[in-house]
Amino acid sequence: MSLVETDDVEGGESISLHQRILSDIREKILSGAWAPGHRIPFEHELTAQYNCSRMTVNKALSQLAKAGLIERRRRSGSFVRQPQSQAAVLELHDIRIEVEALGLPYRYERLERLKRRSSAEDRSLLGLSAPGPVLALEGLHFAGERPFALEQRLINLSAVAGASEEAFLEIAPGPWLIGRVPWSEAEHRIRAMAADDTIADALDIDPGAPCLLVERRTWSAEHPVTHVRFIYPAESHTLVARFTPSQG
Amino acid sequence: MSLVETDDVEGGESISLHQRILSDIREKILSGAWAPGHRIPFEHELTAQYNCSRMTVNKALSQLAKAGLIERRRRSGSFVRQPQSQAAVLELHDIRIEVEALGLPYRYERLERLKRRSSAEDRSLLGLSAPGPVLALEGLHFAGERPFALEQRLINLSAVAGASEEAFLEIAPGPWLIGRVPWSEAEHRIRAMAADDTIADALDIDPGAPCLLVERRTWSAEHPVTHVRFIYPAESHTLVARFTPSQG
DNA sequence: ATGGCGATTATGTATATACATATTGGAGCG
DNA sequence: CGCTCCAATATGTATATACATAATCGCCAT
Incomplete structure (x- = not known):
């Protein structure tokens, strides 16, 4: 990829890792692949999948939570939220x-x-x-x-x-x-x-x-x-x- | 304050430190105390002021930047942005x-x-x-x-x-x-x-x-x-x- | 059965550290 | 005088680690 020797992960562009994780998950949700209520992989699973630290995964998930796309529950995991009331x-x-x-x-x-x-x-x-x-x-x-x-x-x-x-x-x-x-x-x-x-x-x-x-x-x-x-x-x-x- | 033994800093509520930094600066900007163009203290100065790590300060400033209140320039510092076009x-x-x-x-x-x-x-x-x-x-x-x-x-x-x-x-x-x-x-x-x-x-x-x-x-x-x-x-x-x- | 309690687990926040990158200011040279 | 190049600096991103906190699961005693 890019900074601080990672292995390969393939297909590295120039965007940051946590941006990539963020948009990957966002895509899954918006495309409907992960329906509302679906449990998103745990931080430690994403950590393994993207071969990065938990902090990086955490940052991405926190942003998704703040954006209202997912809901995070301690001890239970993170879940795709019901479609929100529309705002413009x-x-x-x-x-x-x-x-x-x-x-x-x-x-x-x-x-x-x-x-x-x-x-x-x-x-x-x-x-x-x-x-x-x-x-x-x-x-x-x-x-x-x-x-x-x-x-x-x-x-x-x-x-x-x-x-x-x-x-x-x-x-x-x-x-x-x-x-x-x-x-x-x-x-x-x-x-x-x-x-x-x-x-x-x-x-x-x-x-x-x-x-x-x-x-x-x-x-x-x-x-x-x-x-x-x-x-x-x-x-x-x-x-x-x-x-x-x-x-x- | 709260987690991970910090010294005192006084007046600790139950909000997180980076939230406190964030709202402190936000207040300064919205009240007009820091006018558009004003240079916000460097990360290392805020680090000293709040007696915390640079990561914590960085998180707060990054959020302010994403919210459009400040603009960050490498090597130069962070500056209060001109009033944005209004959005609702x-x-x-x-x-x-x-x-x-x-x-x-x-x-x-x-x-x-x-x-x-x-x-x-x-x-x-x-x-x-x-x-x-x-x-x-x-x-x-x-x-x-x-x-x-x-x-x-x-x-x-x-x-x-x-x-x-x-x-x-x-x-x-x-x-x-x-x-x-x-x-x-x-x-x-x-x-x-x-x-x-x-x-x-x-x-x-x-x-x-x-x-x-x-x-x-x-x-x-x-x-x-x-x-x-x-x-x-x-x-x-x-x-x-x-x-x-x-x-x- | 059932009610409480502790262990487990996933997330929340913070730290110290490391290295990348963009930009600026100045030293040095033609 | 102006150009190039380098060092200094502030931010950007990532790591490993630590401990707090909330929620849940299951064990155990009643």
């Missing part, structure tokens, strides 16, 4: 990047900027318990001449002090916040909605036309940072999520 | 579970079942290159008396032979497939759409009403398995995605 990884790009990927010129335009003491609704949206200053922003993302998305945002000024000095006239609050505020958690809600008159007017579509609403709340170290609604006309936007069980 | 983990439950979580009785009803040689459209939806038998299914998921979601599904019979013997009269194809076919990859597309007459009729809503469309393609070991469209009336459904950067 959703990439949420910067809107600028998205627009530019379409080959269209991107532009952001502020519609409204309001600094105020948080209303009850603001606090509920942000998840704040106590009142405090917030910044309410509304803006439009353009793809060429057409409105691409409407953004309605609340920023918790207690958590992001610097924001009150920024006009956000042509720079979108999203990219401004990222890089300035390290965020530790986010929650997204995605649903369909009909455009009301205000939205229809801003996005230049018919009232009642279907829109995709992506709502996001962000926390940094337990403190609410921002709440934002992105409203896309149905035609302009598809969220794509990809998923592969383990982490290759 | 989307849980896609079984519809039955979702309905029952609402406290409503669940029921599935098949509308149509058609076995046929794949049309060009079928192949394009499934991602098939060669023609072959497919099963086209349409069904309704009910929450109580109200339609909750419309399902339009294609199953690649070359990949899931057993499906041609199943009527799918009252059992939804989703739960049937899961547990029978180990899936290795899935792709989701989420968008808003207006209900056409057929959909409006099935879901008992007004034509033109906004709906959430979740489209999923699934592969098992490179072979296309199924393509499915779930169509939810806007009021009945919100997708929720949560995200925390590293993997705790």
